[in-house]
Amino acid sequence: MKSAPRWPLHPAPKEGEALSSWLNRVAACYQMDVHELLAHDLGHSQLDDLDTAPSLSLLTALCQRSGVELERLRSMSLAGWVPWLLDSLDDSVPAALETYTFQCAVLLPKRTRKVRSITRWRAWLPSQTIRRACPQCLNDPTNQAVLLVWQLPLMLSCPQHGCWLESYWGMHGRYLQWEIADAAPRPADDAIACMDRRTWQALTTGFVELPRRRVHAGLWFRLLRTLLDELNTPLSHCGSCSASIRHVWERCGHPLRAGQSLWRPYEILAPAVQWQMLEAAATAITLIESKALIPRGEQAALFQTEPHTGFTNGLPAKVPKPEPINHWQRAAQAIDEAIIEARHNPETARLLFTLASYGRRDPESLERLRATFTKEGIPPEFLSHYEPEWPFAGLRLNDGLSDSF
Ligand SMILES: [Zn+2]
Structure with a gap:
């Protein structure tokens, strides 16, 4: 592909905005629609997959045209939310629901x-297309970004305005009609x-x-x-x-x-x-x-918060005996949660592997441990080519996500 020069006009993507929405806003700068912008300028005619799994070649071209980083562009489609939001975009993975x-x-x-x-x-991927948006976001001509999450049955309200998302007809960027015309935004309850x-x-x-x-x-x-x-x-x-x-x-x-x-x-x-x-x-x-x-x-x-003890009304009172803390039970719970997380988070998988491999140096023992991880549903590719260093090398990877320990 020939190197694409920078677009002279390209509004910055908004936080959480869907790729299709941003491209609509870019196209509007040139009085075009997205199809015209992508077909005529980049030779790309496939529009169906923009918010699901856009091709790397398209994202690379968009990166060159706009200067927006590739990773940022990728996070504007559902493919960028794997494996956090969903394990895979492939709907034939066995036992996915379980x-x-x-x-x-x-x-x-x-x-x-x-x-x-x-x-x-x-x-989270609905079988019926969802067209919902925040009326306040879209009624503001300077802020007409449609968020990717609005296409999923995951939220009821706008995180910015706290009002209900409302259904609309038509296409944003071209023609949009609210299902309940002229209705005031409804505040969502607490x-x-x-x-x-x-x-x-x-x-x-x-x-x-x-x-x-x-x-x-x-x-x-x-x-x-x-x-x-x-x-x-x-x-x-x-x-x-x-x-x-x-x-x-x-x-x-x-x-x-x-x-x-x-x-x-x-x-x-x-x-x-x-x-x-x-x-x-x-x-x-x-x-x-x-x-x-x-x-x-x-x-x-x-x-639930940790149980409180030691409240006082200022008078001498019977101090309730604190409940004994079952450290073993807590540790077991933390390990269970870490295993759940490790099934979709490679960093947690590697950190857990580092901890579990404490004292194991020989390849056979590490191989047995890998087999145990696989049996627990942790993808082996999360651990492949990974040799734990000691001590706690994995903790350097800890960016606050692996908090189960
Ligand atoms: Zn809003």
């Missing part, structure tokens, strides 16, 4: 959940705004601050997806937790399981059903954090 959705537990204990299996599945702030933090920083501690973005998305599936579990499978599930749905004001009687994965539900499910997830998180609901899943503890 690995993503059934390895954590929030409301329900693991043993009561029926593990589901389907042949073709990708986390539960939704809080959940969406965390999702936005995960997408933009790679981690989320939860009441117990900071977690990796990959774990946050899997916790959320787990919660959505738990809230869609038939009550007959929930045992003693059925009252909790019912309570969440009553509190958020929607019919139980958003009116679903048959189980289907979240991604193929109708958008209106997905919004109710997300609202129920936000309600469940608020109920867990306010201790109005007792969750039975192992990872629910992440939504």
